[in-house]
Amino acid sequence: MNPTIEAAGLSKRFGTTRALDGLDLVVLPGEVTALLGPNGAGKTTFVSLVATLLRPDGGALRVLGHDVASRPAQVRRLIALAGQSAAVEPTLTGRENVEMVARLFGQSRSEARASTGAVLERFGLDGAADRPVRTYSGGMRRRLDLGASLVGRPRLLLLDEPTTGLDPRSRLELWDVIRSLVADGTDVLLTTQYLDEADHLAARIGIIDRGRLVAHGTPRELKRRAGLSVVEVHVRDAAALEQVAATLTAIGDSRAVVDAPTRSVRVRLSNTDRVFAALRPLDDTGIAVDEVSIRPPTLDEAFLAFTGAPAIKENVA
DSSP states (O other), rough: OOSSSSEEEEEEEETTTEEEEEEEEOOOOOSSSEOSTTTSHHHHHHHHHHSSSOOOOOEEEEEEEEETTTTTTHHHHEEEEOOOOOOOOSSBHHHHHHHHHHHTTOOOHHHHHHHHHHHHTTTTOOOGTTTTTGGGGGGHHHHHHHHHHHHTTSEEEESTTTTTTTHHHHHHHHHHHHHHHHHTTTTEEEEOSSSHHHHHHEEEEEEEETEEEEEEEEEHHHHHHHOOEEEEEESSSSGHHHHHHHHHHHHHSSSOOOGGTTTTEEEEEGGGGHHHHHHHHHHHTOOOEEEEEEOOOOOOHHHHOOOOOOOOOOOOO
16 A cells, blocks of 8 residues: 655755654545644644755655655645635635635536536535635634635645634535545544544544654544543542542642542553442441543654643744
8 A cells, every 4th residue: 555645754844843753654545534733833834845845955745656756746636724714715706716715726618517506515615605705604614715725626725724613514514525535435643632523534644743752543543642531530429529539649640639629539550450349338438429430542642752741833944
């Protein structure tokens, strides 16, 4: 299986700032790959290199078998980029926007009309196709931007934080569109500030920190590697919290944390088999336990474990 993207020792500097520092990453075909990282980690820089908007300073980067430094024109014919803001002209109609992009891709007038109609229908915009884009909602503009990106039938679609600013319904609609694109044969590289988005969409996730790949795998693998599960016990009487906390601290891999407003105690531990055995003696004390929950690490917790930084929006390259 030939990789969609293959980066080896990739480096890029901006003055004295090393945005990418020997990055190694392989993106496989037929799936969504998400890139996560704290502010300034290098996600946007990497996407810009894949899109041939920047040239690497060192290392190798191949996209669909083509070297981005020596064959950028061949790469551009195979990719499309949808950035953080919808790149559509608000004074034109939706149809005019997409037809313009199709013509820029070299399609004839008849080809552009046909491909535009197909794209608008696929993205549920055919009913609004002849309205000025300034009358579109934010979600409609993002779908139009994606549609315009796809009118050239790219093999690889680069999405840089595609759902930023969208309401929950529009986000879910866009997720469905992205899944359908992959099902139809378009590979997707996604950067996002929403970890739940990566968890739902991505088959594999790469986490970048300080210009290097610090973790790579499926969401399940990354969560498992992050380590400790979380046990939460809710009690009926707040007076029992400290005793429950002492019990959980004795079996946990960290000190138990008491949350008085919710009458709960949380602890992290690696062996959840010990939980119920440890809590059983509480029955003899008359402490009423309303609920016990055990959950694996979340992707947010995995992110923090690998980067040691808060999951915040990337504003710089």
